Structure formats: structure tokens, C-alpha cells
Amino acid sequence: MDAGPWTGGHGRGGWTARGWTQRGYRTPVPCCHGGAMNPPTAPQAAPPESAHDRTRRMLVRALAALRGAQFLLGLVVLPLRGLPERHTGIIVGGYALAAVSAAVMFTLGIRRRTLSPRWIAADVVLAVLYAVVVSRSYPPADAASIGNWVIPPLCGVVVTAAIYGGRYRIPAVAVVVASWVVGAWPALATPSGQELISNTTMMTVFAGVAGLTGSLLLHAAQDADSATARAVAAEHQAARAEERAEQALDFHDSVQVTLDVIAAGTYPAAKNQWLAQREADYLRVLTTSRKHGDRAELATALARMIRDHPAQELIGGGVETRIDVLPTAMGPEVVEAFVKGAREALNNAVKYARTDEICVTAAADGRGGARVAVIDQGIGFDPASRPPGLGTTYSIKRIVDLGGEVVIDSAPGEGTTVELTWTP
Template structure:
């Protein structure tokens, strides 16, 4: 700003040349024009491109030049006409006062520099002193004060801009870190699901002395294929890679091309547990596709619930699986009439800390209703209801041991689809 003002105000020193015949030393006025043009060019270049911009040395050098300009240049006019003919030196010198305000701010050195400028002009017009001298001196003071206040505002704005940029960069780094953590969490969830849902059941079956049935062999082959994909495929834990060969071709026991939707995934779960001999009575009614992460979390949680039935329910004649939903909401209920358990005496296992927790992270809800001797009911919802029916949400997702039902349907009534297995005592 000061560089622009210096370049513009340099043109004022040409005006006294128009009174050539009234000047005492015209050649001195020409010298003043040349010197002012040279100093203005140098000052503007330093202000725009110099490493220090309005450094203290640049400001004080400009003040010294203006003092010399006024004291020497005023001698080009007659003594009684100096204030009239050479007043055009004032606009040029006022820029020096503004430079002091911008470059030096408020301080003794700045005030001293402005006083020197005012004194120099007072001496330059002697003995032609008039009321106009007062306005000239006031101009030096006002340019300094106004420039100092503008500089303060600009510095405040600059500091606020720098702070905003720092905050934006910090927010960007935080977003990248959160995205990295989310991706890491997603990979841990998939790894947990692969180990917990596909490999551990096989290891547990073999460790328990179970016979290698055809269903177990198929499950072992499927688990080996998925584990091999995790280890060898550069795309790593991409679910599309785990659920096929990455080119749309289904693997052993996996959905075929065009059947990778939510209903097909649930059907594959039903087929897998039916092969294991689970007396499963399914009801699947899907009319839309929820988001892919939600779909994966619901399928994993359903597998976990059915796997727990196989492990812990004992001999059950019938296990009910109810799946209903669309792109906006899904309800999954797994109900068995096995031995049940007391939630107060059972330590949460991998389901509550893994598959069920993953569903909650995607905005869903997993509730387990259990009572000794009366089986277990697992209710999976997405999205989670804003207010649970009983007004509370147990921290571990398990309902109290009194057997109360977290379902929206009253006890003894079925949901909107009226699945027959949901009627009767819970």
C-alpha cells in the first residue's frame, strides 16, 4: 500500500515546474523531480519485492530523503512564495509519515520520525508562514496515526487468517487420521469376522472331537479360501474379494453372479447352517438393499447369533430366523428354545465385542434377551431406534434376566409380517 502511494505521489513534485517563470532556481526544481522519481522507484521496488518489505532501515531512509527534499526543494522558490509554490512537496512527504505508521508502529522512534518531518517542513517554508502550515503539519500527524491503525487491523486480519489456515490444516490432518483409523477399524472388524465366523467354528469342532462331516468339509474349504485371499490378494480385506474372486465369479458356497445382494447373502447363511444340521426355519423378506457396510455387519451378526445357537443352545428342535427390511430399515430376529442363560452370570464373548459391536458402529442395535431354560432371542435392528421400548439401552446389548422383550411387538404378538414363530411366550 505504501509502495503504491509513494509511486503515485511522486507525480506531485512536477507541478511546481508549471510556475517556471516564478521560481528562483528552476534547475533545482528539475533536480528535485529527478531525485523524487528515482527515490520513488527504488522505494516501491523495495516495498514490493524486498526481503524486508517495510523494514526499519527502508522507512528511516525514506524519512531522511523527504527531509532533504523539503529543505532543499523549497529553496527553488522565492522566500515569500515557498508555501505556495513548493506545497506540492507535502503529498510526497506525507507518504513517509504513512510508512512510519505501517513500518514502525507506535513507539518513540516512530513519533520522533514524524516530528522530524513536521519540523523539516516548518523550516522549509520559512519565512512564508501562514495558516496553511497548520493544516500541513496536521496532515503529517494524521497520516501517521491512520496508517498505524490500518496496519494494526491488517496484522489482526493476517493473524486471524494464519490461525484459520493452521486450523484448516489441523482439521485436514485430523480427518486423514480419522479416515485412517476408520479404515484400520474396518479391517480389524473384517479380520475378526473371518477368524471368529469361519475359522474358529471349524477349530472348535475338531478340538471337540467332532467327525468331519461333508458340511464341515465345505465350511473348512470356504474358510481356507477366504483366509488365502486375505493373505495373498493385494486388495486385502475388500469384502468383494472375500466373497468371490474379485471378478464377479462366485466361489464355493458363495452367491453366484447377480446374487450378491442382502437377500442372497442371508440365503447363503441359511444354507451354510442348514448344511451343518441346524433345524433352521427361515423367513426372509428383503425389498431393498441397505448400505454395503450395514449389510456386511448384519450378515456377520446373524452368523454370530446362529453360531452361538450351535455352540450353546443344546439340542433344539427348531431355530427361527426372521429377516425383514429394505434400503432404509432392517429387522433380524434369531430365536431358539434351548437352554438359555442368565445374562448376569455370563461374560460377554466375541459376538458382543465384535460382530454385534460392529453393527452398533454402523448405527444399528443388537439386543440379546435370555433366561435360563427359555432359550435366547437376538434382535438386530438398523438403524437403531431413537428410544428403546423400555427407555434404556444396556451397555453390553443384553436385556435383563427377567425375560423382557426388546421387540417393538407386544408380548404374544407378531411383527407386521406376522411370522408364526414369533407368537407365544418369549
């Protein structure tokens, strides 16, 4: 790894490794002495969009496109067929009012990903008005023909009401179609009377097909959501069962053996006390892990690494540990990067710090990620005169490549802090 991602530290002296995006996140890392860390609660990630919500959003966009095309058709028809000499203002004004109202309704609907019942009601009421008033403003021979711009938008209104009208969908469609018949009724006495019947049939059929199709799509989406929820629940249950089995095996292989050793009186009291404290720390993490389910992967992995690290035997009193509840949404590669980075920091503390005071802390960083720190009260060093070695470079590179950040903060005589941070 070249010197590119490494920059001079700040404060008392240090190295900072960052990924392509520099997070600029730097807060004091509390040592284990004095109690557990109490970081800010990590924000909950937004839940993924359900299939039902996605289908409703798709339907809103499709209906908006349909209504837009219908008003564009009216914009073409008006000048081509010509306007009657009387009531021109009513016809043009009604078109403008209906177009603006539909534009506002669908703009809000797209933003909110659904159409509210109030807007559906307003759309139906306005359609009733222009179905009667505008249609009666045309000469009887044109009232039921394609020259009447209200026909395409009325088809859009009944389709929208059939999908989003809820329990009022049938009355809403019936009122709109009846208003259209009332408005264009004079056309029955003209040669275009057949168009009144055909257009009325078209509106009714469109509404029925749209209502059935929309209902089937939404029910299918709900079924998909239910199946997904059941699959996720089963997966979580299986994962929890596997984790409980692993914890039971851990207890048997480590904690139970330690208890047997203590009971046999093999070691002096001081050694027994240290062994008991080590296993108590490990059990505490396992208990927290079981309580918080799938959030425990990083906590458990860190606890196992610390328990099995040679530092536990090489320094007096072992490694002090404080691991809080860690956030979700951490993939195995992130967990591995944290564990290997912390292990390398522990290796260096044992080899170079010349101290028995070493602690490891892990907590949520307040932004959905995690912060792991390895802190020693040893002799420290001057980072400016000693860049990271090969082992440190490669262990740090793992978390930096995932978008994380590593800060090595030290000064002669003041110990060393290695802080690893990752945020999704």
C-alpha cells in the first residue's frame, strides 16, 4: 500500500488512513477504565420499500402518464375540430381547470407514492361538473363525439377511481359515468347518438378492467410481502438457533473448562481470579449477543478474538474489554476487517507498548456504523518518525478499502490509541 491514503495525524500526533471518501469523524475514545462506553444511539436504518408500496407507486406513475396523454389528446382535438361559437370560454376554461387539477393531484401523488382519498374525491367531483357543464356547452351533434375533450379525461377519472377509490370505487365510477350520460344526452337525437352509447360502454369497461387489474396487482404485492416477511422471520430464527448452538459450544469448550481448572486448584488464587474475570467478560458479551440477536456478530467475533489472543497470557491481568451493543447491517467482510485490524493493534501493543494496561472498546458510532479502539498506556511513539509497518498497513487496508477510517494516535510516554471506524 503506497503512502497515498496516509496523512499526518492531529492532536498529539498520529497517522490517519481514509478511504476515497474522507469522513472527517474524530472524537475522543474513552478507555475502559471508569466504566462502559455510552455512545449515542445509532439511527435506525429506513426499512426497505415493500412490494405493496412499490406497486402503488408504479400505479400512480402509470395513471399520471395516462391522464397526461388524455389531456394532450384534448389539446390536439380542440383546434382540429374547432370550437363552437357559443360557450367557448366554458369549454376552454373547463379544460384548463381540469388539466391543472390533475397535474397537482398526480404531482403530489408521485411525491407521496399514493393518491389520497380526498384527492380522488375532488377528482370525481370536478369530473362530474365538467362532464355535465362542458358537454352541454357543445352542440348536440358534437356532445358525444371525439370533438368533446372531456371523453378521454373522464376515462382516466373512472380508471383512477376504480383503483384508488376504496370501498367507494363503484359509486364513484357510477356517478362519473351517469354525469357523462346526462351531459351528452342531447346527442341521442342526432346522428352521433351511437357515440354516446359506445363511449359510455368504453368508460364502464375501462373502469371494470382497471379496478380488477389494480386489485389483483395490489393483492399479489401483499402476498409477496407476507411471503418475504415469513422467509425473513424463518431465516432469523434459524440464525438465532445456530448462534445459540455456537454459544453453547463456546461455553462448553472455554468457560466450562476454566471452571473445572479453578475447581481443581491447579493455579494460585490470583491466576484463578484472572481466569474467572476473563470468562466473565466473555459471558457478558455472549449474553448481550443472545439478547440482541443478529446485531451480535461483530461483538461475538471481537470477544472471541480477545479471549483467545496471546495478550491474555502475556500481560498481567489480561486485556480489559468493553463491548456495547453494535448496530445491524454489517456484512461478514466488515466484521472480518474489524477483527483483523483489532488483532493487529493488540499484537503491536503486546510487542511494543511495554505495559500491562491494554483495553479494547467497541460501540456504535451514532451513524449506523461501529467504532473499535485498542488503547494502551504504554511508552507510545512518535508517528512522524515511524510509519506503519507491513502488518499494520495490510490489516488497516482491509477496513479502508470498505470505506472505513483508521486513526493511530500516539506520543512518546503517552500510550497509543488505534481507532477503527466504519459507517455504511
